Amino acid sequence: MGIRPRTATFIAAAVVVVLIIVGTIIYTTRSNHNASGTVTWWVPNWDVPIATKLVAAFEKENPGLTVKMVETTSDTMANRISVAFDSGNTPDVITELVSRTQTYIAKDQLADLSGLFGKDMPREDFMNGTLEATSGKNGTYGVPFRWDAIALIYNPEMLAAVGAKPPTNLKEFAAAGKAVAAQGKAAGVAWPMKGTPSDLVGRFTAFALGAGATVKNGALQMDVKSSTAALEIVGGSVADKWASHSSLEVDNTGVRELFINKQIAMYIGGVFDMQLISDAGIPVASALIPGQDGPGMTEANGWGYIVPAKSHNIEGAKKLVAFLTRPENMATLTSTYPARLSAAKGERFHDKLREAHFQQLTEHTVPAANSPKWVSMAPFIYGVIQAVALGTTTPGDGAQKIQDEADRVLGANG
Amino acid sequence: MSDKPSRSLTMSTRGPQMSGDPRRTNASRAAGRRARVGLGLTMPAVILMVVLTVIPILSVLTRAVSTDGRLAFGRLLDSPSFGQVMTNTVIWTLVSVAGAVLVGYAAALLLHSRHMRLTGIWRSVFMIPWIIPNVVGAKIWQWNFSIDYGLANRVLQDFGIISAPIGWLSDPTVVLYALAIVQIWFTAPFAMLLVSAALAAIPVERVEAARLDGAGGLKILRYITLPAIRSTTGIAMLTLVVWALNSFTIIWVATAGGPAGSSTILPILIYQAFQVGDAAMVSAVALIQLAVSMVFAVIYVRAIRSDMDEVTT
Numbered sequence: 194m195g196i197r198p199r200t201a202t203f204i205a206a207a208v209v210v211v212l213i214i215v216g217t218i219i220y221t222t223r224s225n226h227n228a229s230g231t232v233t234w235w236v237p238n239w240d241v242p243i244a245t246k247l248v249a250a251f252e253k254e255n256p257g258l259t260v261k262m263v264e265t266t267s268d269t270m271a272n273r274i275s276v277a278f279d280s281g282n283t284p285d286v287i288t289e290l291v292s293r294t295q296t297y298i299a300k301d302q303l304a305d306l307s308g309l310f311g312k313d314m315p316r317e318d319f320m321n322g323t324l325e326a327t328s329g330k331n332g333t334y335g336v337p338f339r340w341d342a343i344a345l346i347y348n349p350e351m352l353a354a355v356g357a358k359p360p361t362n363l364k365e366f367a368a369a370g371k372a373v374a375a376q377g378k379a380a381g382v383a384w385p386m387k388g389t390p391s392d393l394v395g396r397f398t399a400f401a402l403g404a405g406a407t408v409k410n411g412a413l414q415m416d417v418k419s420s421t422a423a424l425e426i427v428g429g430s431v432a433d434k435w436a437s438h439s440s441l442e443v444d445n446t447g448v449r450e451l452f453i454n455k456q457i458a459m460y461i462g463g464v465f466d467m468q469l470i471s472d473a474g475i476p477v478a479s480a481l482i483p484g485q486d487g488p489g490m491t492e493a494n495g496w497g498y499i500v501p502a503k504s505h506n507i508e509g510a511k512k513l514v515a516f517l518t519r520p521e522n523m524a525t526l527t528s529t530y531p532a533r534l535s536a537a538k539g540e541r542f543h544d545k546l547r548e549a550h551f552q553q554l555t556e557h558t559v560p561a562a563n564s565p566k567w568v569s570m571a572p573f574i575y576g577v578i579q580a581v582a583l584g585t586t587t588p589g590d591g592a593q594k595i596q597d598e599a600d601r602v603l604g605a606n607g
Numbered sequence: 608m609s610d611k612p613s614r615s616l617t618m619s620t621r622g623p624q625m626s627g628d629p630r631r632t633n634a635s636r637a638a639g640r641r642a643r644v645g646l647g648l649t650m651p652a653v654i655l656m657v658v659l660t661v662i663p664i665l666s667v668l669t670r671a672v673s674t675d676g677r678l679a680f681g682r683l684l685d686s687p688s689f690g691q692v693m694t695n696t697v698i699w700t701l702v703s704v705a706g707a708v709l710v711g712y713a714a715a716l717l718l719h720s721r722h723m724r725l726t727g728i729w730r731s732v733f734m735i736p737w738i739i740p741n742v743v744g745a746k747i748w749q750w751n752f753s754i755d756y757g758l759a760n761r762v763l764q765d766f767g768i769i770s771a772p773i774g775w776l777s778d779p780t781v782v783l784y785a786l787a788i789v790q791i792w793f794t795a796p797f798a799m800l801l802v803s804a805a806l807a808a809i810p811v812e813r814v815e816a817a818r819l820d821g822a823g824g825l826k827i828l829r830y831i832t833l834p835a836i837r838s839t840t841g842i843a844m845l846t847l848v849v850w851a852l853n854s855f856t857i858i859w860v861a862t863a864g865g866p867a868g869s870s871t872i873l874p875i876l877i878y879q880a881f882q883v884g885d886a887a888m889v890s891a892v893a894l895i896q897l898a899v900s901m902v903f904a905v906i907y908v909r910a911i912r913s914d915m916d917e918v919t920t
Contacts, residue, residue: 200644207651275884296884387863439755441777441866456755569883576688579867583779 231259232509233284235274237496238264240288243526251516258509268389278302283501285510291326291337291497292391292563295411298329299565304500304507305332309515314533318520320493322560323532327497336518340495341529343399343461344553345480346470351379351458359480363403363426366459366483371435373458380437383457384427386582388444390575391568395492395561396461397423397578399482402559403489411564412603420592422485428581429588441582452477464529464550471546479549481557493558495532530554566602573598664897671894675887683891688868696872696899698783699790700851706791707847708840711798716828718799719806730803737796745860748789752776752861776862779869786870789857794850798843805839806832838910845907852900873899 236244241264248260263284265273271293277283278297297303310316310333316324320340327335345366347359355376357369370381385392398406398413404422406415430436437457439447449466451457453473461482470477481488498517500510516522520536530551531537543551577594580586586594670676683689714733718726736744751758752775760772775785809832817827833840855874858864864871864879871879873896880888 200648204648207648211651272882387865437755438774438777439753441774442749442753442862451755569885572879572883576867579865583867585779585867 230257230509231261232286232506232513233261233263234286234288234513235263235265235270235284236288237270238266240526247517247522247526251513254516255512258512260513278501281503283503285500285504285506286513287499287501288496289335289499290494291323291335291340292492292494292561293568294327294335294497294499295329295563296565296568297499298327298334301330302502303334304502304504304510305334306336306500306511306514307333309336309511309518314515314518318533318535320530320532320534320537320555322493322558323495323497326494326560326563327499335497335499336514337495337497337532338518338523339497339527339529340493340532340554341464342491342493342550342554342558343395343463343482344491344550345459345482346452346462346466347459347478347480348452348455348476349478350476351455359478360459360483361480361488362483362486363400363422363489367426367430367435370430370459371433374435379455380439380457381435382430382459382461383437383443383448383451384431384440384460384578384582385443385445385448386431386440386579387442387447390571392445393427393578394571394574395494397427397574398562399423399461399489399491400426402491403482403484405485408492408559408562411562412567413562413599415596415599417589417592417596420595421588424578424581424588424591428578428591431582432584436582441579464547467546467550468528477546479546481549481553488553488557490557490559491553492561493554494561495529497532564603570598570602667890667893667897670887670890673887676890679885679887679891683888688871691868692871692873692876695783695870696852699787699854699872700848702784702787703790703794703851703854704844704847706787707794707798708844710791710795711800711843712802714795714799715802715806716832718803730799733799734796736792737800739793741793741856742860744793745789745857748792748857749776749861752785777866779866782862782866782870786858786861789861790851790854793857794847798847801839801843802836805836809835838913841910842907845903845910848903849900849907852896852903 234244234248241262244262248262252258252260265288270289274287274289274293278300294303314336319337323337323340324333327333327337345360349359351373352359352369355369355372357372358365360366360369373379373381384396400423401413401415401419402408404419406413406419406423408414431438431440437451439451439456443451445462448457448460449462449469452460452462453470453475455475464479467477467479482491483489498514500507500514504510517526518533520531520533523531523533524536524539524542530542574595577586577591581588581591671680717723718730718733723729750756754760754772754774754777757772757775759775760769763769764772773781776782813831814827817831822830853874854872855878858870858872858875859878862870864875873892877889877892877896880892
């Protein structure tokens with residue numbers, strides 16, 4: 194006695210479906226790994242429209258190569274790239290945050306791109322600190338294409354209404370913030386306390402640098418005094434109620450929305466925000482980040498192209514990177530600042546709206562602390578800042594906790 | 608032709624047979640064939656389950672018991688925030704499950720009431736949270752609970768219930784309960800559905816007889832309705848507990864485990880360890896999560912089995 198016809202039909206259909214699925218997986222995997230003809234490029238979603246045009250131009254110039262773009266998003270990108278490296282199933286080119294590059298260099302996960310530098314792309318043409326951030330182990334493993342820094346963004350009308358001028362040091366910054374908050378209609382400032390830890394820690398670092406901390410060997414070299422000064426501003430302002438309590442509920446985008454809705458008079462943000470705020474019809478201006486006695490320092494960071502060591506088409510990947518980092522292409526693909534000085538000559542990089550950010554970037558920055566050990570400390574510092582904001586820890590006690598953790602993770606010089 | 612079945616022994620390739628009742632022999636062969644076909648048809652699903660479940664569990668176990676894993680356990684237990692995470696997990700589970708059961712039961716009883724009109728429409732409205740994607744619902748509630756823009760504070764202040772806005776998502780003493788409200792909003796429809804089905808199975812005659820004997824609504828609820836849906840209560844609670852223990856999306860979207868870890872539960876801790884690339888810590892926390900979930904999974908399976916036994920006997 195055999196299987197009934199209906200059952201046999203069902204089993205046959207199931208087998209066909211499984212074969213189709215398996216065949217599709219095999220075909221997709223193999224077509225992704227076409228060693229000679231395809232270059233897979235992981236691109237952040239905000240770059241895709243312009244990147245599409247650049248890819249078309251690249252493919253025209255290189256008829257034997259096809260670029261396959263895969264979109265990434267800022268909140269999932271780090272994990273996705275990390276998993277790709279760990280699994281060995283990587284694309285050929287990745288647009289990645291420069292400050293994360295050292296983590297991959299330490300694990301020998303990147304291809305050396307030193308050969309790309311020369312007459313067409315001289316190292317001297319790159320902004321100070323950019324290539325150091327992507328170099329190590331006697332090679333350069335990433336090519337930065339976008340470089341920027343945060344600065345002070347403020348509403349001149351809201352400050353004028355309380356008789357305050359744009360602050361030039363920390364004392365004036367706190368006074369202006371408190372004056373705005375005292376009016377009862379808005380807060381002085383807000384911080385991105387719910388979001389990526391590195392965003393909040395970046396603000397903390399800016400004020401720590403202004404109070405004497407430095408960046409050495411890829412890590413922030415701080416002491417209790419500089420950390421206390423930074424915590425008094427970033428966390429203490431929330432506890433003292435001159436920063437918006439919404440800080441604990443918002444990320445960078447939320448802070449910008451608070452500013453656009455005139456809930457805050459100032460915040461520390463990137464040049465990318467200036468056009469968005471201006472387009473919303475809100476009075477906006479920018480200034481250097483206030484430091485202890487004058488302009489403060491901040492970290493410069495940006496985006497670059499990396500080529501995984503396990504890429505299936507390293508030569509094609511290098512060609513794409515060389516194309517994308519030509520000055521005209523680099524300038525096209527950024528709404529902040531290009532990493533090459535020759536690409537930053539255009540008028541749109543020097544308009545009045547952006548001038549303070551450009552000055553901050555070129556005169557008052559250090560390359561972002563990016564050693565893997567320092568990066569691993571970010572969640573801890575993030576938690577301490579929140580605890581200070583909630584009033585459960587004082588800035589001094591919080592600074593001591595950060596110092597103890599730094600001594601443990603980085604060594605006694607951290 | 609004799610009516611008695613012949614009892615001669617017949618040797619065949621299948622061994623000695625009692626050629627007894629041919630209907631019984633055919634029936635047992637058919638049953639065996641059905642069993643084999645059923646097994647064959649379920650094998651792909653079983654293999655898939657093994658690949659997607661057993662292998663990852665073994666991978667986590669292997670890493671957790673390695674040297675790095677044991678060190679990670681040490682760091683985890685020494686961490687001052689571990690106690691808070693476990694406490695948060697317990698509070699989150701208890702509050703969200705109790706709330707979902709109470710709200711779901713109340714909704715089911717209300718919809719089952721003979722005084723209720725437009726039952727179908729109300730049931731559909733109540734099911735809406737169930738069909739909304741978790742990410743979308745969590746985002747909506749994040750806006751509702753915003754201290755500056757939220758509807759929750761606006762409504763409560765307009766009605767004079769509170770005089771100052773509450774930091775639903777920024778006050779460490781309140782945040783876990785606020786998020787539990789969101790979880791209840793999502794899962795109460797499930798409890799309502801289960802209980803509604805159980806209520807529909809209660810014989811109408813039993814209730815009518817009780818009314819004839821003079822029993823009021825509360826007595827009917829206590830002596831007839833609740834005992835009749837007792838097994839459903841157990842199943843619903845166990846399912847809700849497992850969901851609460853594995854819950855991630857609502858908390859991550861709304862608060863990312865903050866502020867200052869006050870809404871971090873075990874699944875959030877796993878993801879935070881994953882974000883910093885601490886694979887050993889991921890395995891350590893995942894093992895703890897697995898152990899806790901397995902306890903409830905075993906109880907759940909036993910409850911299902913005894914429930915099925917009750918139905919078949």
